[in-house]
Amino acid sequence: MNEPRKPRTGRIVATAAAYLITFVILFPLLWIALLSFQSNENILNRSFSLDDLSLANYRQATQTLNLLVMYKNTLILAFVSVTAGLVISFMAAFALTRMVFRTTRRRVQSSLRYYFLAGLAVPVYVLLFPVYRIDIALGLFGTHAALILPYIAVTIPFNILLLTGFLREFPEEIEQAALIDGVGLWGMAWKVVFPLMRPVLATLAILNVIYVWNEFPFAVTLINDPTLTTVSLGVSQFQGVYSVDYGAMMASATLVLVPQLVVYALFQRQVISGMTAGAIR
Amino acid sequence: MNWLTTRRQFTLMIAPAFLLYTVFMVYPILYSLYYSFTAFDGVSSPEFVGTENYRAMADDSAFWTSLRNTGVILGLSLLLLIPLAFLLAVLLSGQVKGSAVLRPLVFAPAIVAPILVGLVWIFILDPDIGLANAFLLAVGVPAQPQWIGGSTLSPYSVALVHLWQQIGFVVTIFYAGIRMLPREVLEASTLDGANRFQQLRHIVVPMLRETFGIVTALVVTGVFKVFELVYALTGGGPAHLSEVLVSYMYHITFTTQQYSYGMALAVVVFLIGAVASALTLAGMRRRAAAR
C-alpha cells in the first residue's frame, strides 16, 4: 500500500459500502442518543417528534446515580479481572498448544482444551446460585473479588478458544530461532510468544473489558452494597415495578456508552493497528 | 522440534486457569445437574425424583417451540452474520478512509444495555408505532408485517436484532485475524482490484481458516445464550410463542419458581450448545486435516 494509486471504482464502492453499513448499524444508537433528550411522555407517545428537547434526563441520571463510584468500581473490576484473566488464559493456552514433551501428550492437551471450551456453552443463569454460595463460603461477599473471580472464570473459555486458535497458526520458525539463541521456557512464553500475540491479546482485552463493563446478572446478584455498584447496574435503576423512566435510562446508557467508544477507538488505534503493523512477517 | 518441557512446568502453567474454571464454571454445572434430578422450588428441601423433569420436557410444547426458535436464530446467524461480518472486516481493514473511526462505531451495538436494545428496536419493529412499517408505508408497500408480537415473524426479528448486536463483535475477531496475516499476503490481495474477490477467496479465506472456526464456534454458542433480546422485545409472548431456550429457562426458573425443571432445561441447553460447538470445532479440524 506504499505506492500511490488512482482511486478506482472498486475502492469507491468499498468505501460507500463501509459507510452505509456503519450508518445502518449505528442508526438505532443515534436514536437512543436522540431520545435521551426527550421527556418520558414523548418517548412513549410520540417517539418521532423532535420538539421539547432538554437535559432533564441527564440531570435525573446524574442525580440518581453515583457515577463516580460506579466508574471507579467498574474500572477496578475491569482492570484486575482482564489483566489477571489474560495472563492465566495465555499461560494455559500456551501450555495447551506450544508445549512439546519428550513423550508427547497431545491427547491430554487436546482433551483439556475441550474441557475448557465446553464452558462456552454454559448459560450464565445456571452459575448465579452456585457462585453466590461459593462467594459466601470463601468469604468474598462484599468485596471486589466476589465478581472478579467469576468474571475471570467466565472469560477463560473464550480466551482459550481465541488464543489456542491463533497460537496454532503461529509460525514455529520464530520459536526455533529463539531456541537456538538459548531461550528457556519462561523466556519463550513471555519474551518471544507473548509480544507476538499482541493483536489477539489486545482484541481479547477489548472484548473482555466490554464483557465486564456490561455484565449484569452476576453484578446484580453479587453486589448489594451501594459502594460497590457498577455502571452496568445504572440503567436498571430506573426500572420500577410499575414505572419505567425511559428517558433517564437512555441518558444513563449514553453516559456509559460514549466513554467506552472513545476508549475503544483510542485503544484499537494504538494497539491493534499501530503496534502490530509489520510485527509478523 | 526438539524443545521439551516437564510435567511440572505444564501443570504450573495450566493450574490457575484450571482451578478457577473448575470452581466457578464446572462445579455450578454439576450442581445444576444434581438439582435437575430433584423436585425443588429453589427454597425448601429438594426431593429426588429421577428423570421426571426430563420426561416433562418432552411433553412441554413451549420447550419445543423455544428450541425451534433458537434453531431459526442459529440458522440465520450462520447464514448472514458470519459472511456479513467477514466482508465488513475486510472492508474496514482495507483502504477505506476513516476505517479507524468506523471500527469502534460498528462495535457500538454490543455495548448497549440489552433492555435498551429491546426498547429502541420496539420503536423500530412494533407493527403499529414502529419505524419499519412507517417506512414501508412511506415507500408505498402496503404490507404491514407483524415483525414482533405475532406468532410467526418474531424469531426472525430477534435473529435480526441479534445480528445487529453481534456483528461488531465478530468483525473485531475477523479483524484481529486479518491483522495477524503476513503482510505480504494482504498486500498481494490488494494489488489487483479486478481479482480481489478471487484473491480473498483463494488466499485470505483459506489462511483465516482457524479464525473462521473460532468465529463459528462463538456464533453457535452465542446463539444458545440469546436471552435479553427476547425478553425485552416480546417477553417471550404471545403465549411463549417467541421464547428461545434461555429465555424459557429463565421464565421457568425464576418466574414460575420451578427451579429444578429450570435446571433440567439449563442442562439440556448446555448439552445442545456443547455438542453443537464440538461438532463445529471437530469439523474445522477435519477440514484442516484434509488439506
Next chain:
Amino acid sequence: MSTLTPRAGGPGPRRIRRRLTGTALAGALLAATATGCGAAVDGTGGQGSGSGQGVITLSMQNPNIKDQDPATYALVEAFNARNPQLRINLVGQPVEQHQQQMTIAAQSDTLPEVFWVYDSLARNMVKDGKLLDLTPILEQKGLGQKFKPSMVDGFRQGQVQYGVPYQALVTGFYYNKQILDRHGVPMPRTFDDLLAASKKLKAAGIVPIAKGANSSAFSVWSFLTMLSRHGFEEKTPAILDGTLGYDNPDFLRLYEHIAELADAGAFPSNVSTQTYAQAVASFTAGKAAFLDSGVWEAAKIQKSPVGPHTGFWAGPEFPDGVGDQRLAMNAPSAPFVVSAKVKKDDRKYRAVEAFLHFYYSDEGQQILVDNAQPPVTTYRPKVNTARDTVFAAVLDEAGRPGWSSPSVQPDLAVSAATASAMYDSLYGVIQKALTPKEAVELVQRSIT
C-alpha cells in the same frame, strides 16, 4: 504458507497421561469439596448485613425507592428520624432480580431482616422455617386488631403468621370521562355495556382499553376481578385439590367474554409489543378511554393532563356470573416478611418490632395515604378530596357501601407456576393467540 507448518508430535506412554489427569481430577475434587462444605456455612458477609450502619435491612422490589415507591421511602425516613438508634437500611432491586436474590438468599440462609416478597415464594420459605412467626408481635398493643381479618389471614400457614400486608391492592379500570362524554358513551356497568362501549370507541378511532403485555404479563388486574365474579374464591380449594378443573364452564364462559372483547377491538393492536408503562402513557396522553390498573397510578394520573377527567371503576358486572357481583378488589398485595434469624438477635428483633408497629400505626398509615396509597389497616385516612380527585375516586370505589372484596387476588392464591399460566391464558385470549378453551386448559395443565 509458513504459518501452517505442522508441529512435531507422537504418541506417548499412557502412564504419564494417567498421572496428569489424576492430578487434574484431584484438583477438581478438592475445589468441589471445599466449596461444597463451605456452602452450608452461614454467610456473615451476605445479604442480611447489607451495607451501611442500619440495625436491620429492609429489602424492596424497586431499585430507586425514593422515586418508585415514595410511600415506603417516606415511612422509613420517618421511622429513622424518630429512632436513630434503630436505623433501618432501605435497599432495593428491580422486582425480577429482587425475587431472584431472595430465592438465593433463602437457599444460603442470608436473608435480609425484613423484605417484600411475592406470597408464593414466601410460602415456600415458610415450609423450610426460614420466616419468623409474627404472631407475638401482632399480639402486642393490639396490633393484630388494626387489620380487617382478610388483610392478614392470607399470610398464615398453619399456626404461623409469616407475613403482614405491604400495601393494599385496589385494582380496576381508570376511565376518561371526557372521552366517554365526547363519544356519547354512557359509563358502563355490566359486561355488555363495556362491550358496546368498546365497539363504539373503536369505531371512533379511540383505543378502548389501554393494555400492554410485553414484559408485564402480570398486568391483568381487572380480569382477575372478573374471575372473582365467576366464583374463583369458592372454587379455589376444589381447583387446587383437583376435584374441579380450571377449565370449568363458568371460567370458560368468562374467557369467551374476553374473546368477545378482543374481537370487538377493545385492546390496542400492539398489545403484544407495548409494555404496561406504554399503556399507562397512552392513557395519560388521552389516547385511550380505559386503563386496566390500580391505585398505585393515581398520583401519576392526577399530575397528567387527563387527571381532572379521570374516574375509577371496579370493573364490569356479569349477569351470567357466579356469586355476588358487587365486588371491588381491595386485597392485600404481597407481604412483608421477616427472616427467622432475627429471633437470635435481640437488637434486631426489637428494631423489627418497632418498625412494624410504626408502619401500621395511624401515623404510618397516614404517610401511606399522603403518598396516594390506601391504608391497609382500618384507619380512616384524611384525604384531600378536592386536590387528589383520582385517589379519592379510587378510595370511593373500593369502599362502596354494601360491596365487599375478595380476600385475595386470584393470582396470589395459587402457585407461581399457575399464576404465570393464568397471566398467559388471559393475555393469550386478549392477543388472540389462544382460544378460550386452549386458555383454560393451559392453566389446568399447570395445576396437575
